[in-house]
Amino acid sequence: MREITIDQLDDMAMGAAVLGTGGGGNPYIGKLMARSAMTGKPPVQMLSFDELDDEDLVAPTAMMGAPTVMVEKVPSGEEIVSAFLALQELYGRPFRATMSIEAGGVNSMVPLTVAARLGIPLVDGDTMGRAFPEIQMVTATLVGVKATPMALADDKGNSVIFNTIDNRWTETFARSVTVNMGAAAYMSNYVMTGKQLKEAGIAGTMTLIGEIGRAIRESHRQHTDPIRTVLDVTHGYAVWTGKIADIARRTVGGFARGTAKVEGTGEYAGRTLEIDFQNEFLIARTEDEVLVTVPDLITMLDAETGEPITTEDLRYGFRVVVIGIPCDGRWRSAAGLELVGPGYFGYDVPYVPVEQRFG
Amino acid sequence: MREITIDQLDDMAMGAAVLGTGGGGNPYIGKLMARSAMTGKPPVQMLSFDELDDEDLVAPTAMMGAPTVMVEKVPSGEEIVSAFLALQELYGRPFRATMSIEAGGVNSMVPLTVAARLGIPLVDGDTMGRAFPEIQMVTATLVGVKATPMALADDKGNSVIFNTIDNRWTETFARSVTVNMGAAAYMSNYVMTGKQLKEAGIAGTMTLIGEIGRAIRESHRQHTDPIRTVLDVTHGYAVWTGKIADIARRTVGGFARGTAKVEGTGEYAGRTLEIDFQNEFLIARTEDEVLVTVPDLITMLDAETGEPITTEDLRYGFRVVVIGIPCDGRWRSAAGLELVGPGYFGYDVPYVPVEQRFG
Numbered sequence: 169m170r171e172i173t174i175d176q177l178d179d180m181a182m183g184a185a186v187l188g189t190g191g192g193g194n195p196y197i198g199k200l201m202a203r204s205a206m207t208g209k210p211p212v213q214m215l216s217f218d219e220l221d222d223e224d225l226v227a228p229t230a231m232m233g234a235p236t237v238m239v240e241k242v243p244s245g246e247e248i249v250s251a252f253l254a255l256q257e258l259y260g261r262p263f264r265a266t267m268s269i270e271a272g273g274v275n276s277m278v279p280l281t282v283a284a285r286l287g288i289p290l291v292d293g294d295t296m297g298r299a300f301p302e303i304q305m306v307t308a309t310l311v312g313v314k315a316t317p318m319a320l321a322d323d324k325g326n327s328v329i330f331n332t333i334d335n336r337w338t339e340t341f342a343r344s345v346t347v348n349m350g351a352a353a354y355m356s357n358y359v360m361t362g363k364q365l366k367e368a369g370i371a372g373t374m375t376l377i378g379e380i381g382r383a384i385r386e387s388h389r390q391h392t393d394p395i396r397t398v399l400d401v402t403h404g405y406a407v408w409t410g411k412i413a414d415i416a417r418r419t420v421g422g423f424a425r426g427t428a429k430v431e432g433t434g435e436y437a438g439r440t441l442e443i444d445f446q447n448e449f450l451i452a453r454t455e456d457e458v459l460v461t462v463p464d465l466i467t468m469l470d471a472e473t474g475e476p477i478t479t480e481d482l483r484y485g486f487r488v489v490v491i492g493i494p495c496d497g498r499w500r501s502a503a504g505l506e507l508v509g510p511g512y513f514g515y516d517v518p519y520v521p522v523e524q525r526f527g
Numbered sequence: 528m529r530e531i532t533i534d535q536l537d538d539m540a541m542g543a544a545v546l547g548t549g550g551g552g553n554p555y556i557g558k559l560m561a562r563s564a565m566t567g568k569p570p571v572q573m574l575s576f577d578e579l580d581d582e583d584l585v586a587p588t589a590m591m592g593a594p595t596v597m598v599e600k601v602p603s604g605e606e607i608v609s610a611f612l613a614l615q616e617l618y619g620r621p622f623r624a625t626m627s628i629e630a631g632g633v634n635s636m637v638p639l640t641v642a643a644r645l646g647i648p649l650v651d652g653d654t655m656g657r658a659f660p661e662i663q664m665v666t667a668t669l670v671g672v673k674a675t676p677m678a679l680a681d682d683k684g685n686s687v688i689f690n691t692i693d694n695r696w697t698e699t700f701a702r703s704v705t706v707n708m709g710a711a712a713y714m715s716n717y718v719m720t721g722k723q724l725k726e727a728g729i730a731g732t733m734t735l736i737g738e739i740g741r742a743i744r745e746s747h748r749q750h751t752d753p754i755r756t757v758l759d760v761t762h763g764y765a766v767w768t769g770k771i772a773d774i775a776r777r778t779v780g781g782f783a784r785g786t787a788k789v790e791g792t793g794e795y796a797g798r799t800l801e802i803d804f805q806n807e808f809l810i811a812r813t814e815d816e817v818l819v820t821v822p823d824l825i826t827m828l829d830a831e832t833g834e835p836i837t838t839e840d841l842r843y844g845f846r847v848v849v850i851g852i853p854c855d856g857r858w859r860s861a862a863g864l865e866l867v868g869p870g871y872f873g874y875d876v877p878y879v880p881v882e883q884r885f886g
Contacts, residue, residue, distance in 0.1 A: 254690075326696050329688040331613075337685050344703035 169219060171211035172280065172290065172374070177202050179381030184276035185476040186380050186398060187373075187493075189465045191424070191448035192272015192299030193235045194478055197242055201274070205245050205281035212280055213289040215265055217371045220362030224264035226291055227255055227359045229282045230275045232303070232320065232342060233352035234424040235447055236417065236480045243323060245281045248354040251321040252282050255356045258317055258329065267291035267365075269306060269358065271373050272299035273478060278354075291365070294373040295358065297496035298465050301423055301447040303342060304335035305508045307498050308358050308368040318342065318357030322349035330357075347422040370496055384474050394474025395489050404493035405526035407452065407459045408441045409434050409471065412486040417479065423447050428468075428482055430490060441490065443468075445479050450513050452490060460492035461510040463499035464522040467491050492522035528578060530570035531639065531649065531733070536561050538740030543635035544835040545739050545757060546732075546852075548824045550783070550806035551631015551658030552594045553837055556601055560633070564604050564640035571639055572648040574624055576730045579721030583623035585650055586614055586718045588641045589634045591662070591679065591701060592711035593783040594806055595776065595839045602682060604640045607713040610680040611641050614715045617676055617688065626650035626724075628665060628717065630732050631658035632837060637713075650724070653732040654717065656855035657824045660782055660806040662701060663694035664867050666857050667717050667727040677701065677716030681708035689716075706781040729855055743833050753833025754848050763852035764885035766811065766818045767800045768793050768830065771845040776838065782806050787827075787841055789849060800849065802827075804838050809872050811849055819851035820869040822858035823881040826850050851881035 172180075181195035181202075188195075206212065220226065229248050256263050266279045266286075271294050283290040295306035303315055315338040321327040328345050332338045338357070346353040360368060380401050387397040399406060410430040417426035423446050430441040441459070443452045449466035452459045460466045468477045471487040498504050500521065506512065509519045531539075540554035540561075547554075565571065579585065588607050615622050625638045625645075630653050642649040654665035662674055674697040680686040687704050691697045697716070705712040719727060739760050746756040758765060769789040776785035782805050789800040800818070802811045808825035811818045819825045827836045830846040857863050859880065865871065868878050 324696075325692045326700070327690045328700060329690075331686045331688075333684045337683075340707050341685070341687060341704050344707055345700050348699050348703055 170214045172214055173211045174203055174206050176378055179385060180374065180378045181273055181277060181381070182384055182475060183377030183380030184271050185273040185478060186402060186467055187297070187377060187465065188272035188299045188476065188478065189448045189467050190445050190479045191235050191301065192270055193231060193274020194480060195273030198274040198277030201243060201245055202277040202280040202284070205284040209284045212283045214292050214374060215289045216292050217366050217369065220264065220291065220365065222361060222363035224362040225259060225261065225359055226265050226267055226362065226365055227252055227263040227356050228267050228269045228295065229279045229356045230269040231278055231352060232355050233346050233422055234419045235274065235478060236419060236424040237351040243354065245285065247321045247323050248278055249282055249285050250327060251319040251354045251356040254321065254327050254329065255317060255319040255359065259359065263288070263359070265289040265291050268294040268373060270294055270296040270299040271377055275299065276374070276377055290374065292374045293365070293369045293371045295369055297370040297373065299448050300508055303339040303357070306358060307370060307496065308360065309335050309507060310498055310501070310503050311368045313358060313360055313364055313368050315357045317359070318355060320345055320353050320355045322353050343422045351419055351422050387474060395469060395471070398469060398474050399491060402493045404491045405522055406489055407492045407526060408432065408490040409436055410441060410488060412482055412484055412488060413440065415482045415484065424479055426479065428479070430488060443490070446513065451510060451515055458517050459525065460522050461515065461517060461519055462513060463495040463504065463508045465493035465495060467493065492526060494521060494523055529573045531573055532570045533562055533565050535737055538744060539733065539737045540632055540636060540740065541743055541834060542736030542739030543630050544632040544837060545761060545826055546630035546656070546736060546824065547632050547658045547807070547835065547837065548826050549804050549808040549838045550594050550660065551629060552590060552633020553839060554632030557633040557636030560602060560604055561636040561639040561643070564643040568643045571642045573651050573733060574648045575651050576725050576728065579623065579650065579724065581720060581722035583721040584618060584620065584718055585624050585626055585721065585724055586611055586622040586715050587626045587628045587654065588638045588715045589628040590637055590711060591714045592705050592781055593778045594633065594837060595778060595783040596710040602713065604644065606680045606682050607637055608641055608644050609686060610678040610713045610715045613680065613686050613688065614676060614678040614718065618718065622647070622718070624648040624650050627653040627732060629653055629655040629658040630736055634658065635733070635736055649733065651733045652724070652728045652730045654728055656729040656732065658807050659867055662698040662716070665717060666729060666855065667719065668694050668866060669857055669860070669862050670727045672717060672719055672723055672727050674716045676718070677714060679704055679712050679714045681712050702781045710778055710781050746833060754828060754830070757828060757833050758850060761852045763850045764881055765848055766851045766885060767791065767849040768795055769800060769847065771841055771843055771847060772799065774841045774843065783838055785838065787838070789847060802849070805872065810869060810874050817876050818884065819881050820874065820876060820878055821872060822854040822863065822867045824852035824854060826852065851885060853880060853882055
């Protein structure tokens with residue numbers, strides 16, 4: 169059992185945005201939400217997987233929608249608590265804790281707001297080890313855990329409970345309703361027992377994002393190379409350096425979709441990298457070669473500060489370093505690649521682990 | 528208390544299709560469903576509003592979607608029972624009876640299948656006095672009854688519970704999910720106490736549809752004019768006679784939308800009537816004048832048999848009589864016209880009661 173206090177939020181939101189791989193929501197918004205919920209409350213207790221009883225119920229909480237919309241529509245925090253409570257009522261017994269579905273600037277912070285507001289613990293883990301755009305894309309799906317019953321709520325007071333035969337149907341229905349709700353909604357789903365979570369979850373994610381954020385902050389204080397620092401703490405690889413030459417972005421079907429073009433500089437001069445995204449970065453490639461694809465993490469760092477840049481913050485002229493980070497090993501299984509590999513997103517390219525190309 | 532037996536289904540489905548005003552589902556499909564559910568079961572008990580206790584809960588049941596799709600995707604009846612039971616579980620006490628939301632070839636029969644399968648009574652009434660395309664378009668909305676909690680289920684085993692702040696949001700969310708479900712889904716909503724229903728409902732609809740159907744059948748047996756018969760029993764007006772010259776139909780946003788053109792014959796020769804529909808017929812007009820609009824009922828009858836024709840059955844060359852039937856008086860209030868008048872459907876024409884134009 170450890171504690172999370174307000175003074176850790178900066179580091180955690182920053183680190184979460186590194187694993188958010190361009191999506192997962194704006195860390196500034198996430199931090200604002202968490203700070204507001206935690207102010208005047210005791211620290212949030214954090215439980216490791218080992219500290220959960222097998223029978224405990226854990227209900228993850230998250231925002232759903234296009235991260236670009238979340239910036240214009242800052243949530244009050246009430247909505248996500250109401251989704252959590254609606255689901256708890258359905259289960260008819262108290263949830264022991266909440267947790268993150270994914271690592272991301274907003275979605276690592278959302279469960280903190282729930283924990284703080286309700287005075288319940290947060291579990292140190294998630295179910296992606298990064299951010300992904302769709303509901304079924306969690307390690308829990310790989311071991312047969314169902315997304316439903318799932319509660320979805322909006323800021324107007326509407327809520328919906330889904331019960332689906334598989335997790336793809338959950339995504340289909342919930343995405344439609346999220347679009348109706350204004351492309352940003354609040355969900356609680358993938359309720360797991362402690363026993364299930366130990367098998368289905370990724371342990372230690374909250375600790376990791378805090379460490380990543382702290383490393384970046386320390387590198388500033390100590391004037392060491394922040395890019396090198398991020399690569400060290402994430403076991404990542406620098407795959408490109410350049411300048412944002414173009415960014416096309418649109419909200420389609422409840423997702424932020426688009427492509428960023430990064431004009432190479434230094435050793436990459438004369439070539440252009442294209443990175444497609446669906447909330448999160450999916451594939452980074454030049455005219456001749458594919459550098460990194462899902463499920464490995466593609467993250468853009470500010471070349472000077474090493475701070476992660478989400479798709480909604482990308483602007484023409486930004487100088488960036490693109491890094492690739494190996495994903496959790498479970499995503500590299502046949503079932504994992506079927507769920508979140510390049511083929512699922514419509515790219516007819518083989519998945520090659522980033523460390524094979526750059527290691 | 529009266530009983531409904533299988534030998535009444537032909538009349539009821541036929542009469543329901545007259546009030547279905549082109550939509551409300553195919554009466555043949557509705558009849559098949561009801562017959563299959565009622566076979567080998569005791570007759571369905573029918574309760575008038577007066578026979579309900581004030582505290583009884585009544586849960587209407589219906590299909591939702593594009594009637595044109597229902598023809599290709601005949602429901603088993605399990606889906607609608609599962610929607611009803613899901614809602615009953617949520618309320619935590621038995622529903623006394625089910626009933627029709629609307630009069631229509633399918634939606635007058637669906638509650639009969641639920642009543643027969645579960646051995647519960649059917650209430651003799653509905654909440655439209657006709658069919659309308661959207662969820663909020665019920666007399667219950669006019670007196671503040673909420674559509675939610677509402678259960679929606681599909682034929683694959685998926686189900687969704689909605690809780691919305693108003694009935695327009697119910698329509699928005701449920702329509703999206705219905706489209707995802709293949710444009711045909713099964714719902715239970717507008718749960719009312721006996722007391723609420725007495726204020727909010729339209730009494731006697733099931734009896735009326737049986738009478739309309741029987742009158743048509745009798746006119747065949749007695750070789751009397753079937754058109755005149757329908758007009759008498761519905762208090763309607765013949766507004767046009769002609770031949771279907773064109774029918775444009777598409778499934779858009781979960782609705783069957785389109786326009787039918789009826790080339791005038793006899794006294795209408797040389798002119799063409801256009802009738803737009805969104806599941807149900809909305810407006811009947813010539814180049815010069817509007818003949819009938821919602822909320823009054825526009826129904827097309829086979830010129831020879833007097834049998835109603837739904838939009839999915841309309842074919843080039845059919846000889847038809849178009850009739851207008853006065854709607855329930857509540858639809859003519861300011862609030863009623865706001866909910867279901869021509870303006871709501873995008874027609875900038877005043878509502879003129881059909882009996883003012885043709886009486």
